[in-house]
Amino acid sequence: MGEHASRRRFLECMGWAGTGLVWTVSGGIADASLLGAAQAAPKSKPIVTPFTFVQVSDSHIGFNKDPNPDARTTFREAVARINAMPHKPAFILHTGDVSQLSKPAEFDDADQILKETGVEVFHVPGEHDMLDEGQGRAFLDRYGRGTLGDGWRSFDHNGVHFVGLVNVKDLKAGGMGHLGEAQLDWLKEDLAPLSASTPIVVYTHIPLWTIYADWGWGTDDSAQALGLMKRFGSVTVLNGHIHQIIQKTEGNITFQTARSTAFPQPAPGQGPAPGPLKVPAGQLRDMLGIRTLKVAPGAHPLALADSALA
Amino acid sequence: MSYSYLRGGLAVAAFTLALNAATAAPAAETAKVVIGNFTFGPVALTVKPGTTVTWLNGDDIPHTVVADDKKAFRSKVLDSGDSFSFTFTTPGTFAYFCSIHPHMTGKVIVKAS
Numbered sequence: 001m002g003e004h005a006s007r008r009r010f011l012e013c014m015g016w017a018g019t020g021l022v023w024t025v026s027g028g029i030a031d032a033s034l035l036g037a038a039q040a041a042p043k044s045k046p047i048v049t050p051f052t053f054v055q056v057s058d059s060h061i062g063f064n065k066d067p068n069p070d071a072r073t074t075f076r077e078a079v080a081r082i083n084a085m086p087h088k089p090a091f092i093l094h095t096g097d098v099s100q101l102s103k104p105a106e107f108d109d110a111d112q113i114l115k116e117t118g119v120e121v122f123h124v125p126g127e128h129d130m131l132d133e134g135q136g137r138a139f140l141d142r143y144g145r146g147t148l149g150d151g152w153r154s155f156d157h158n159g160v161h162f163v164g165l166v167n168v169k170d171l172k173a174g175g176m177g178h179l180g181e182a183q184l185d186w187l188k189e190d191l192a193p194l195s196a197s198t199p200i201v202v203y204t205h206i207p208l209w210t211i212y213a214d215w216g217w218g219t220d221d222s223a224q225a226l227g228l229m230k231r232f233g234s235v236t237v238l239n240g241h242i243h244q245i246i247q248k249t250e251g252n253i254t255f256q257t258a259r260s261t262a263f264p265q266p267a268p269g270q271g272p273a274p275g276p277l278k279v280p281a282g283q284l285r286d287m288l289g290i291r292t293l294k295v296a297p298g299a300h301p302l303a304l305a306d307s308a309l310a
Numbered sequence: 311m312s313y314s315y316l317r318g319g320l321a322v323a324a325f326t327l328a329l330n331a332a333t334a335a336p337a338a339e340t341a342k343v344v345i346g347n348f349t350f351g352p353v354a355l356t357v358k359p360g361t362t363v364t365w366l367n368g369d370d371i372p373h374t375v376v377a378d379d380k381k382a383f384r385s386k387v388l389d390s391g392d393s394f395s396f397t398f399t400t401p402g403t404f405a406y407f408c409s410i411h412p413h414m415t416g417k418v419i420v421k422a423s
Contacts, residue, residue, distance in 0.1 A: 065370050065390070066370070100372070101372060101387055101389060102387070127409075127410045127411075128372070128410065130409075130410075131372070131374075131387040131410070133386075171409055171410075171412040172412060173376075173378045173405060173406070173407035173412055173415050174407065174412060174413065174415050175412045175413075176412070176413070213413075214413065215348075215413060216411055216412060216413035272347045272348075273347035273348035273349070273369075274348060274411075275347070275348065275369060275370055275371050276370060276371065
């Protein structure tokens, strides 16, 4: 990582001083400024400094059927991976479906296991976390501190702007994931003051691009959210829900769906339904895993590594 | 875990008994919808007013049964083997969906024959 980071730092700092202009590439946005004026950058311009964070997803605590007799066991293994990292991550993003049925005991067990990391965890809910009587109230009571509306939030870390979006609330018949007007209004205000060179990381449960509409693998009103992000040089969208790694790049936006720690699901459209993929016990852990993201200054500030539990 | 399977098993057994009773006495105002492979079967069900419709989750993932207007009827979450019943008293078409997997839709058509 040291070498990698040094190279990025060199790229960021390279300048052509002969003309009196200094070029910097930050968050995918090239920027020229006059020598001497570099320190007078606008306040909102980010200074990205290196750090690492982790994404876990779809722990489905309480799931106990083929192909995984106890999703707690594999979630513990995922957490052991995090604990074994040479440096503690700055924080963990859990991209939803903490629980299988939104039962208090399921949330309790998930929290107990995650607590072993000693690292702060930011949650967004999955549809399995909205199954209590209050239709998500239990999740919000537990994980919603510091959030707005149905649980969305943003925060900044070392020059990167993180946005947690909720797209599993009040889903409509025949539809897919849904963000809703109130959240989109908030998002517009949240992003407005940011410099285009601010690296953006969005984390949510259901994909923000339509992977397979027949199975509901998309978000109905995501185009409005993505439209607000087009001006940024580096946008990374992390999600779960489909229990497999699929990536796509569209302009400056990179979409990254993550593995579950509980069970795999079929590739889009492969088979009659998106239920748990029945795989032999010996193959299960090849298809489960966690994701590590390293941030460093430069044109492409996020480096992503998926690792399987096997 | 064993409790969950036992409960599911009992629900299936009870449901089978109910079906047998329905078969033996065609006048009984009951009907069934079985959820399998993320699909309501049948997708469209026609019944007489006063019919009690029972949905059985035969899938290995939880589902719900929620009226499109989210008011007429709404089940709790149905784990594998769980069922939910609702009696339709007034004629009309009642569209519903699974609130966890909203691409799953169905309807109950209530009309006097």
